[in-house]
Amino acid sequence: MSQLLSPESRIRTTGETPLPGALPEALRAELIAFRRDLHMHPELGHQEFRTTASLRARLEKAGLRPRVLPGGTGLVCDIHPGGGPADDGVRPMLALRADIDALPIPDTKTVPYRSTVPDRAHACGHDVHTTAVLGAGLVLADLARRGVLPHPVRLLFQPAEEVLPGGATDAIEAGVLEGVGRIVAVHCDPKVEAGRIGLRAGPITSACDRLEVSLDGPGGHTARPHLTTDLVTAAAKIVTEVPAVLSRRVDTRAGLALTWGRLEVGHAPNVIPQHAELSGTVRCLDIQAWRAAPDLVHAAIDEVATLHRAKFEINYIRGVPPVVNERTTAELLRDAMVARRGAGSVEDTEQSLGGEDFSWYLEHVPGAMARLGVRPPGDRTPRDLHQGDFDVDESAIAAGVELFTAAALLDAVRE
Structure with missing residues (x-):
């Protein structure tokens, strides 16, 4: 050669x-x-x-x-x-x-x-x-x-x-x-x-993990949301409030950020659905905060979902550290x-x-x-x-x- x-x-x-x-x-x-x-x-x-x-x-x-x-x-x-x-x-x-x-x-x-x-x-x-x-x-x-x-x-x-x-x-x-x-x-x-x-x-x-959330409830008519679990509102609150909760539980210098990329809920304008799905990513600049992230995210979702009487399942998929x-x-x-x-x-x-x-x-x-x-x-x-x-x-x-x-x-x- x-x-x-x-x-x-x-x-x-x-x-x-x-x-x-x-x-x-x-x-x-x-x-x-x-x-x-x-x-x-x-x-x-x-x-x-x-x-x-x-x-x-x-x-x-x-x-x-x-x-x-x-x-x-x-x-x-x-x-x-x-x-x-x-x-x-x-x-x-x-x-x-x-x-x-x-x-x-x-x-x-x-x-x-x-x-x-x-x-x-x-x-x-x-x-x-x-x-x-x-x-x-x-x-x-x-x-x-x-x-x-x-x-x-x-x-x-x-x-x-x-x-x-x-x-x-x-x-x-x-x-x-x-x-x-x-x-x-x-x-x-x-x-x-x-x-x-x-x-x-x-x-x-950054660290990067994937998050998948399923919400369930009995569903019902939009005329009577007080008689059921309003999953649309529950999902919307999780989308907006969980990132805000996390921002107050982690040092901001850690750069922990939950960003949603998918939300699927409902099929008709007058029907409160029985199921909703959300997914997104959790990114973090600090390795110690990354290690604590699964427990912090789970606790925040639990609080918001429980407040709105929604049953939930979380699939937190560990990705990579920074x-x-x-x-x-x-x-x-x-x-x-x-x-x-x-x-x-x-x-x-x-x-x-x-x-x-x-x-x-x-x-x-x-x-x-x-x-x-x-x-x-x-x-x-x-x-x-x-x-x-x-x-x-x-x-x-x-x-x-x-x-x-x-x-x-x-x-x-x-x-």
Whole structure:
């Protein structure tokens, strides 16, 4: 296999660790083609069989030995100094994590690589995350064969990030963190320009849970609401009053927010219904408040529903805690990007209310997530994730590869 490093590029060094320069054009083109193929064939959580097979084939072509996770989707692949199949077992690995699943929404873009699967799209950038980790793995494997990889690295391609409570929990149970000392990841951000990353130490995403509530009563005629349980009013009061109650029972700095997304009740204007359903999300910026949230939400709904004589059932579906970037790892990512692209390539970012199951890994090992810029330079058009027209400036792939590669090499220097 040919070298993956441009022979004409300068080699930056930190201590004794070489940092490869710009990616060769052939590798850039291959990675863009790989990303476009993933984009054309999106697969939902726990259904990523084609994606897994594509990754496995490319890693095996590079001489690596990927292992498919239980369930048949997702995989892990270790890269050891010297390019051998096993390490001495002493040095902890740095894990580079990517999520590989897509979303159940239609792709509305008019591009040659538009999704070929109806009502399925990579509208959150997981195809970019996956390609960046793959590209970093190819570069690091090349360094290992040349005897200049000083530190073992694990590539982790995780399924089902979009499925609560996230495929990370199954991956952890399968042992993907065994031997891992630190873990890093990126998430596409259309507000950040391609070629840059957004970063912060501490919380960078929100906790996110799902809430489903069923209300029941005897029903009756709207002429005689005093003789029955007015479920329409009960549901309306829960929608408006429960968030207000929570705001007075949790420190406002915790950012606990219950937001309803669905309310179904009644079918006729003169009939008080017997059943109502509500569902929404509970988001929280603080991990301690997140842990207390189920009991607080249940108590608030109990009070309001009981006041209106409505029977209720609550299904509180635990999602993910907030991603809390460990400071040392966040500094590693910052230094890696600066070493590759200069001080202007890193910007501070705010904590978002989006959820990410990368947080589950951080319950076990230190780590950090960076926001990978995907906005075309100079483009000020407002864009967001989880939209059918979501797309990226594909130069972001090379930036992600360089970030991961430099982080793997700099992490060895800091041991």
